[in-house]
Amino acid sequence: MRIAIIAYDGISPFMLSTPLAVFDEACPAHDHNVIVCAHGGRISAKHALGMTTGHNLQDAQTADLIILPGWRNADEPVLTAIVEVLGAAHARGAIVAGLCLGAYGLAEAGLLNGRRATTHWARIGDFGTRYPKVQTDPTAIFVDEGQILTSAGNAAALDCCLHLLARFSGMSAANSAARYLVVAPHRSGGQPQLTKRPVPAAGAETKVAEILNALWADPTGNPSLDELAARCGVSRRTLTRHIRARTGGNLSDLLRHARIARAQDALLGAAQGIDRIAAHSGFPDPQSMRAAFRQELGMTPTQWRARQRLG
Known part of the structure; x- marks a missing residue:
């Protein structure tokens, strides 16, 4: 390009x-x-x-x-x-x-x-x-x-x-x-220009970082905020605040981005069907993966893969 x-x-x-x-x-x-x-x-x-x-x-x-x-x-x-x-x-x-x-x-x-x-x-x-x-x-x-x-x-x-x-x-x-x-992961455009972000406690921040890294490495699960908060030893509200401070979005945004990234790696790898890639990436079905690609990238997974091959 x-x-x-x-x-x-x-x-x-x-x-x-x-x-x-x-x-x-x-x-x-x-x-x-x-x-x-x-x-x-x-x-x-x-x-x-x-x-x-x-x-x-x-x-x-x-x-x-x-x-x-x-x-x-x-x-x-x-x-x-x-x-x-x-x-x-x-x-x-x-x-x-x-x-x-x-x-x-x-x-x-x-x-x-x-x-x-x-x-x-x-x-x-x-x-x-x-x-x-x-x-x-x-x-x-x-x-x-x-x-x-x-x-x-x-x-x-x-x-x-x-x-x-x-x-x-x-x-x-x-x-x-x-x-x-060395900047925060990709933030959505809807993030407010003026926002006061809390400074989390070191212990809680470490726990949250571990969980976010684990979710990014394997986004195939569908954990609830309550489950993750219990694992961190913090309240649901506190966990939500930490996730937003770290990523600029919520838990759903994080999982969607992680799943898209995993799907892109699969799309660039060995030839696989869309159904298999969607399941491997944590999407409930191919339609959900297509919707996520359109929302984030403005194109379908097939169109994205074709563009990479052209490049």
Whole structure:
């Protein structure tokens, strides 16, 4: 897959490094061709950092995925040249993502009209006022509208990139990248931007970690929260809080992600029927596995396997 990251004068080095870390550094085994494009091929980043990208904006026109990582100032219009590249990419069927204030560039291109979108919580009010045709979501850390994605701030941009990696290369690849980057496992876009997470006691945290690791290794069971809480020696409510603090979701989300990851490994292995893979992965039936794949990856297991083979 060819991925183009758009850079510009005044870009935050952190925002630029986020998609580079996820799609390049953290997953060297996957064949992603990642390029950084800028007007004129050279930019001056924040803090007096200068860099030569080696690619002009026109080089982004052949990318399967184009990412605009932030924008230097929400009160300043996004460069027309960048807006035109985003619009052209969408018109030819490429996936376009605006990370943090990069959502402003997508909105300027008219790509978000009638769609859900989000951006950094500090600018969400201004964003909604400036672009009334956009269905602004002030709570989500990222929004996936299929061909269009937007995210909240810096950490949420990382979540959005990991989500995209899961779409292209599977949950196993996304979780491996998260582990390499030493960040939390893949979080869903519905995770609130502003949340107070408790600091669990060391003993309880250890128990929860052991259980989550065991569930991830073998998600074929269907334990209840009450059963797991009893094994941890904590209340159901406390266990739920620990799981959400650790994974950003609930027990059902964790099991679904683990089952999808196991199914993806099986799909990439020796040829097996969908029925057998579903049972091996912990799904009650093939229909449940198909529904989970569509929900998380936007495609069926068969379509996902065909895409990997094409890659």
